[in-house]
Amino acid sequence: MEPVGEVTLGEPPETVVGEWGFAADVITALGHGDTIAAMMDPSFWYTGFYEEIPGVPARDNYALPTLGAHDKLNREYVYELDPDLFALDPNRFITSYGLGESDLDAMKKGVAPFFGNHSRADRGDSWPNYPSGDSYQYYTIPEFVNKYGQVFGEQERARTLVEFYEETMDNIISKVPDETPTIALLSAFANPENFGYFGVDKTSPDNNPTYARKQYRDLGVEDAFAGEYAGEKSESEDLQIDAEKLAAVDPDIIVFREGIRFVDVDESNLTYGNLYEQTLDIIKSDPVTSGITAVKEGNLFVGGTDNQGPIINLFQTEMLAKQLYPDTFGEWHGVDETPASEQLVDRDRLGEIITGSE
Incomplete structure (x- = not known):
């Protein structure tokens, strides 16, 4: 996935850090919503629709820990949490928390890989484009589902979900x-x-x-x-x-x-x-x-x-x-x-x- 490139995991992640709700929704759709352990801001993850789906556990998004307050990342908490995956675009840590590229390199090496792409809205000319410095593509919802399906070993479920999603739409x-x-x-x-x-x-x-x-x-x-x-x-x-x-x-x-x-x-x-x-x-x-x-x-x-x-x-x-x-x-x-x-x-x-x- 651009911009992070290829990511290799020994096994599906058991603890995941999300951003503002998008990846959390994708991961929930793949049957692994219980892996979401913390988020940049869980208040943006609307979980009310899950209550309408039989068999899908309700989630209290407000009970999830945040990674920091306002524009400051709580690095000590992140290292203590020690997640298996950051399901977000690493550039969000630059734009939201002011981290530098060396900080992201250290987190990838010392904590967990990043796997995400900011396709919510146009990134604009000032977007940092870490790690290559080059602009990178946007992905559709079905593309995200298939990519996270690979991460969690749920390729077949991802294909079925995409088929259902596209037919309904x-x-x-x-x-x-x-x-x-x-x-x-x-x-x-x-x-x-x-x-x-x-x-x-x-x-x-x-x-x-x-x-x-x-x-x-x-x-x-x-x-x-x-x-x-x-x-x-x-x-x-x-x-x-x-x-x-x-x-x-x-x-x-x-x-x-x-x-x-x-x-x-x-x-x-x-x-x-x-x-x-x-x-x-x-x-x-x-x-x-x-x-x-x-x-x-x-x-x-x-x-x-x-x-x-x-x-x-x-x-x-x-x-x-x-x-x-x-x-x-x-x-x-x-x-x-x-x-x-x-x-x-x-x-x-x-x-x-x-x-x-x-």
Whole structure:
């Protein structure tokens, strides 16, 4: 796997360190979710969908240790944990913790190999590109599944999972209507009271192989802010707007990106409180935004997380399909509220693949 090259393991890893949830979801899909021992930030790993899959153990992501606080890696803890594998792109340790190449070399030699590739979003010109210094390719979700399948000795399960994933996705995508509503993808975190603005993100990022917003691209949504994105992207959003701009664009539907991570979460785990609920309340009550079509028609929906492997992406595609096209896919009732007869993802079959009980 680029950029790490070929990695040789004597046996499948028993303790794994993850990043923000993507690799953890892939590894869970391969039946080895119990190997995830720590993460860079486990709060980004949404585990709620696993509760809908028969035989798949629920995971409390907030109970997992973190590798450090904010932008500082706890090296002593990492060496003490002594994992068998870092299931992440080593460049994330450079961009997040400020480590140098010599630090990464030492960790590979003294702790564990790295096996990961940052394909969540476009890496940008400032990306460090360790170890070769050259830019490297992006991978699709099925490619990641097959590569991690090799790591865990689950090649056959990986092939079966990819077949199920692609068939399910094709079945949903083939039914998408020609006419689509306009959608505004707003940050669940940013609002005028805490950041001084509403954050808007492109529904279809320029770099198509990335998986962060794959469901929006696959379902052919019409971005209400298309043509408005110009200049440099901010650290967190593609566009920053005020209430007047949101009202002027008047989207048919508003989806709150990353809102899923705030659903049914213990408030004690939230550093800044439930920002999604705060943003939602502001849009509903503000005299400027309360008249927006999406607000008046009740089309304000929780959005998915960017950190989606095969399981999360399947569920989030089903979720968005129902939110956008209820006449075609059935009404969206809420997280874990979809009747069995209206489900687009076969939970039983997925559970059989993950648990090996097929």
